[in-house]
Amino acid sequence: MTNSVDTKKIISRSLTLVFILLACCSVNAQKLTSFVDPYIGSGGHGHVFVGASVPFGAVQLGPDNFYKGWDWCSGYNYQDSVIRGFAHTHLSGTGIGDLSDILVMPYTGDPKTDKGQEKVPGSGYASLFAHRNESVKPGYYAVKLNNGVFVELTASERVGFHQYHFPAAQQAHVIIDLKEGINDKSTDTYIEQVDDYTFKGYRASSGWAKTQVIYFAIKSSVAVKNFAVYNDNGLLEGKAGKGNAIKGLMSFDKAPALLQLKVGISPVSAENALANIIAEIPGWDFFKAGKTSR
Numbered sequence: 001m002t003n004s005v006d007t008k009k010i011i012s013r014s015l016t017l018v019f020i021l022l023a024c025c026s027v028n029a030q031k032l033t034s035f036v037d038p039y040i041g042s043g044g045h046g047h048v049f050v051g052a053s054v055p056f057g058a059v060q061l062g063p064d065n066f067y068k069g070w071d072w073c074s075g076y077n078y079q080d081s082v083i084r085g086f087a088h089t090h091l092s093g094t095g096i097g098d099l100s101d102i103l104v105m106p107y108t109g110d111p112k113t114d115k116g117q118e119k120v121p122g123s124g125y126a127s128l129f130a131h132r133n134e135s136v137k138p139g140y141y142a143v144k145l146n147n148g149v150f151v152e153l154t155a156s157e158r159v160g161f162h163q164y165h166f167p168a169a170q171q172a173h174v175i176i177d178l179k180e181g182i183n184d185k186s187t188d189t190y191i192e193q194v195d196d197y198t199f200k201g202y203r204a205s206s207g208w209a210k211t212q213v214i215y216f217a218i219k220s221s222v223a224v225k226n227f228a229v230y231n232d233n234g235l236l237e238g239k240a241g242k243g244n245a246i247k248g249l250m251s252f253d254k255a256p257a258l259l260q261l262k263v264g265i266s267p268v269s270a271e272n273a274l275a276n277i278i279a280e281i282p283g284w285d286f287f288k289a290g291k292t293s294r
Helices: 002-035 270-280 286-290
Strands: 062-064 085-087 103-108 134-137 140-144 150-155 159-165 172-177 185-195 198-206 212-220 226-231 240-243 246-252 258-266
Touching: 062 140, 103 159, 103 258, 150 286, 159 270, 159 286, 172 258, 185 246, 198 246, 198 270, 212 270, 226 240, 240 246, 258 270
Parallel strands: none
Antiparallel strands: 062 085, 085 103, 103 172, 134 140, 140 150, 150 159, 159 258, 172 246, 185 198, 185 240, 198 212, 212 258, 226 246
């Protein structure tokens, strides 16, 4: 009887110690993320993705430079100074480029439907930026673009959450460019405005993956009354369009102080992409959604 009691005490104490150790490990794991340098591997030949994502997530939301070959396989290289937009899928550490699907870019001034020339600032919607105006943490990316827009990004498993702070009293635009990718070619693209707050579409492309299709849905925190659809740079009639280089352009005569976009993706359908938004980020609390802080 004594041995049985002693054994039970030993087991009880051992389990208590295990629970304490697990709790400590959990706390330490949360604290250790503050020591992560998200820029490691993003320069030279590193090809490491920089942006917002969760472990094993389908969304890797981050900035893209102009693609200039091998060193830009992840979309971003630390030596660069121009951002052409923020895309939702990226590879990391690979020797070949692909993806960069559903490119979104906020900007101010006159409407532009092309990224422009890298060496000619203002020739398109792309913008210069400086690393001193960047902030990158696990699950969070932010940058103050030279065009005046302060961009914050976070993500859940299947949803990218954008938060744009526009400068006051300016005309503002957000382009959804389904033509652009990394080392691939768009083959069939589509977008439609469902209502003032909702957009759906898909992007089919051929690159390293010879046949790839990604569906998306977008929810806006602000009503979009002015939406235009282009095939490459040619304006189409109506609020929907299909072609090999479709682009959707949201325009605001007066820039909203804050514009939030939730972009869900799915390999199945745009309806599933919208369902992912509803399931994963139903509200509009940016930092709660990303479980991160500045």
